[in-house]
Amino acid sequence: MSKDTDPKRRHSILALSLVGLVAGMVGLSFASVPLYRVFCQVTGYGGVPQRAEKAPGEVLDRTVTIRFDGNVDRSLPWTFAPKQQTMDVKIGETALAFFKATNNSSVPVSGRAIFNVSPELAGRYFTKIECFCFKQQTLAAGQTVDMPVTFFVDPKFVEDEDTKDISEITLSYTFYPSGEVNPPAAAAAPEGDGSKS
Known part of the structure; x- marks a missing residue:
């Protein structure tokens, strides 16, 4: 019997x-989440807002209603x-909104916010300059903080056939736990640490 026809070898x-x-499929499944997140952040796909250092400077005489969730x-x-x-807010204008968070537990707790914009098509023009969602937040036991987000709607919003008639955009956040419930670094954090963006 030749090697090629040996059933054990086959x-x-x-x-x-x-x-x-x-193994390849498992590796790909782990890599797909961060790759998809990067893709969404770059393109605005899936309602993921963009990031910028500052607003473009051009403010249009048209407003859009921003809803917060x-x-x-x-x-x-x-x-x-x-x-x-x-x-x-006027399109192109820098706006500032606040969210309020309270840690209802008796120990410091860290959380991280994920966010999206709806309708999804508006995500490519909804741009954040500063946001509490850019990093993990840690609240001391019973601590309440205001969490700011600075944003603008890019003027290109009105030039896009898919978005020019949208009059309302919803910015939504969901906080999830991150790390241990009582990490050593969090226990030593100063009172105001969680309020920084």
């Missing part, structure tokens, strides 16, 4: 191939909500 090659395929994962012992439900 089964071994098949088994190794399948193991390699499964705040949510908390049930495993994070916080309350979190916008301080204003809506805000009318």
Whole structure:
């Protein structure tokens, strides 16, 4: 019997191939989340806002209503909500909004916010300059802080056939726990640490 027709050898090659395929699929699944996140941040796809150092300088005589939404994962012992439900802003104008967060537990807790914009098409023009969502936030036991977000709607918003008729945009955040419930660094953090953006 030749090597090529040996059933044991064929089964071994098949088994190794399948193991390699499964390992590759698992690796790809872990890599897909960060790659997708980068893709969304660069393109605004999926309602992910853009980031910029400053507003473009051009302010149009047209307003858009921004709605704010705040949510908390049930495993994070916080309350979190916008301080204003809506805000009318001129397109191209720099605007500042605040969210209020409270740690309802008796220990310091760290959280991180994920965000999106709806309708999704508006995500490519909704641009943040500063935001509490850019980094992890740690609140001391019982601490309440105001969390600011500075943003603008790019004037190109009105030039795009898909977005020019949109009159309302919703900015939504959901806070999730990050790290341990009582990390050593958080326990030593000063009172105002969580309010920085």
